Amino acid sequence: MGISNLIALLSGVALFLFGMTLMGDGLKKVAGNKLELVLYKLSGSPLKGVLLGTGVTAIIQSSSATSVMVVGFVNSGMMQVKQAIGIVMGAILGTSVTGWIICLSSLEGGAGWVSLLSTSTLTGIVAVAGIILRMFCKHQTKRHVGDILLGFAVLMFGMQAMSSSVAPLQESETFLGLLTTFSNPILGILVGLVFTCVLQSASAAVGILQALAATGVITFSVAYPLVMGIAVGAAMPVLLSSLGANVNGKRTAFVYLLIDVLGAVIWGVLFYGANALLHFSFLDMTMSAVSIAFLNTLFRFATVLILTPFIGMLERQICRLFRDTEPAGPEKEDFARLEARFIEHPAVAIEQCRQALCNMALEAKANLEDAYYLIGNYQEKQFHFIAQREDIIDKYEDKLGSYLIKLTGKELSEQQNKDVTKFLHAIGDVERIGDHAMNIAECAKEIAEKNIVFSEEATRELNTMFAAVQEITYNAITAFTTGDLELAYRIEPLEELIDSLCDEMKLHHVDRLQRGICQLTQGFVFNDLLTNYERVADHCSNLAVAMIELESDSFDTHEYLISLKKVRSHSFDQYYEDYRKKFSLPEV
Structure with missing residues (x-):
């Protein structure tokens, strides 16, 4: 031979x-x-x-x-x-x-x-x-x-x-x-x-x-x-x-x-x-x-x-x-889901991304609720816990983003391409909800350090606003994690109502300042809280729009929102009216 x-x-x-x-x-x-x-x-x-x-x-x-x-x-x-x-x-x-x-x-x-x-x-x-x-x-x-x-x-x-x-x-x-x-x-x-x-x-x-x-x-x-x-x-x-x-x-x-x-x-x-x-x-x-x-x-x-x-x-x-080492935390288990070995198997990799993203969204929602609880109940230990969870949410964004980008280089089916696109858009919005939750926690810290006390009217309005934000966050994350399009269509009417509530609450606050019920020092924190609540609602709206537009084989958020508000469909008006009754502000 x-x-x-x-x-x-x-x-x-x-x-x-x-x-x-x-x-x-x-x-x-x-x-x-x-x-x-x-x-x-x-x-x-x-x-x-x-x-x-x-x-x-x-x-x-x-x-x-x-x-x-x-x-x-x-x-x-x-x-x-x-x-x-x-x-x-x-x-x-x-x-x-x-x-x-x-x-x-x-x-x-x-x-x-x-x-x-x-x-x-x-x-x-x-x-x-x-x-x-x-x-x-x-x-x-x-x-x-x-x-x-x-x-x-x-x-x-x-x-x-x-x-x-x-x-x-x-x-x-x-x-x-x-x-x-x-x-x-x-x-x-x-x-x-x-x-x-x-x-x-x-x-x-x-x-x-x-x-x-x-x-x-x-x-x-x-x-x-x-x-x-x-x-x-x-x-x-x-x-x-x-x-x-x-x-x-x-x-x-x-x-x-x-x-x-x-x-x-x-x-x-x-x-x-x-x-x-x-x-x-x-x-x-x-x-x-x-x-x-x-x-x-x-x-x-x-x-x-x-x-x-x-x-x-x-x-x-x-x-x-091979004996066990110390057990890993929940977030480490999620990061372990994003296995490099699964990149060659897109169906598994996408399913793992979905589960990790759902957990990331739940972490952001929990941080938002914990941050609101700090207002009037501030605890330094709880503040640090929120900050730690925010770091974890940032790591989720980094890990998921890098992993999904690698997946885009593989041959994907039409549905898999939709899923990857939806996830890439969603991780940014979920991470920003986590950022705003951290901002609200910092507002709570400022309120505690400066001994700021809101009037009864302002407190009732903030409670109403947070109830609306809590509902839109729950609906958006539930719609996203379960793929519920019907629930996704309810997000934009509530987001528009929250925008209106913010404008109305600012006017009420100016009126209270003029009547001497509230002080100027309260105004800065009050406006910061409203801004963060409004931004959370915006990102919830983005999550819903991403779902709706990808189902219709297009992705133009601006065009969708314009057409939605021009047409003012019966369901939109009905949802808006339902939410207006549910989250109406106390009369001044």
Whole structure:
């Protein structure tokens, strides 16, 4: 085997890996980016986890990708380690499907119409169909189907290139002698392990083994330890993905290695122990691509079958190896949701952003209510608590904004684009509501330090105003977090009423100053409070408008508000009148 054969082998491996990735990505996109959410939502029991892990891995053609995704789920707190173990087991079994796809490359052509069943003919047909769909179809789903077909064709070409490059090895005495040493179980497992760690793909390692089997030089005694080593080496990409993960993320990654090591130990000891007594005659049987695929599937299936009942015990052992650190606060758990691993899986990433943004909005709402309570009930400890929560809200904005910007660089569906746009607009408004809550807390501090006391009339008006602000904040955040458009349409009438209340309250305050009921020192704080309340209502209005406009496939806040006030629909007037009665100011 010369240097040209080695280059051809590496080229075949490169084509194989690229084709496998292209086919898997196409299958995920045709599925509508829902595979990740299916894993997350439907993996309630160990058996469900195993079945789902097997199915998803069979589709995306990578146990590492499935397991890395699950490490992200656990690291972000979306999934428990026990759930993850079942999915990892399924991923270990599901990756064997690639070996059966590779078996198609061993189809031989015959005479006449039978030649259509040859690998080269089938691959050519699939490639032509794929490129037609990819280049000439405008519908996104059809183009993704084209990617699947092209990925399959490239994978087959890669397999053929690998098979052709290793064909001369069947006449190499040196190589045949080297293969004989691999029949030593320990050496064979180590070679398979190292080889897979280098390739970072168990499917590619099995593919090369199948290519070698096509030359007729691989026996069962050589293939069996290599298959076990390949299974153990497949844990390397998953272990690397856990770098920087929390304790539970590391546990999930390590369980992949533990399952494969236990499988190799259990079936290695049992097989070679039985062979020492029974002297199996099939050890010298020549392996084909099909028999390699069968051996690989059987080994993985047997491992999953025997370990599935012991998922609870595996979890306990993993937890003993990786002990818990101090529990994180709620906001850190939310930040952990924004996993870099999920960027490649937009459906999951957007769902995580939605949950984090909802919690951010609830924090801002809580700060607003706590800040108002400080007026007349000032406590330094509570003021610092509000300031700390405001810092957390600012961190939410930074983390969410950066994460959503990264998501915009990925291929998103129409609905996903809408969601990302809505979230990007919303985080600024929610953060500003938090800022105004902090401003109100500072006003409360000034009132306490200067011993400012408002008149009974002013206090009643401020209470009425805050009740209106509290309602618009609740409605806006509830509408946003639940997607309630009907509730969103009620925001703008209330915002307009709050603007009117502010103007009316300022006039009343000037009248009280003239009558000597209020002092000038009270006026500055009074106006500051009104300004902040009015700004909170404005940002609530922005949240509602973002929802309404994105549902109508446009985003022009200014145009929407102008048209809304010109038309003055019946519902707008009705909502405005209802709120005017509910939040009417006391008569002077």
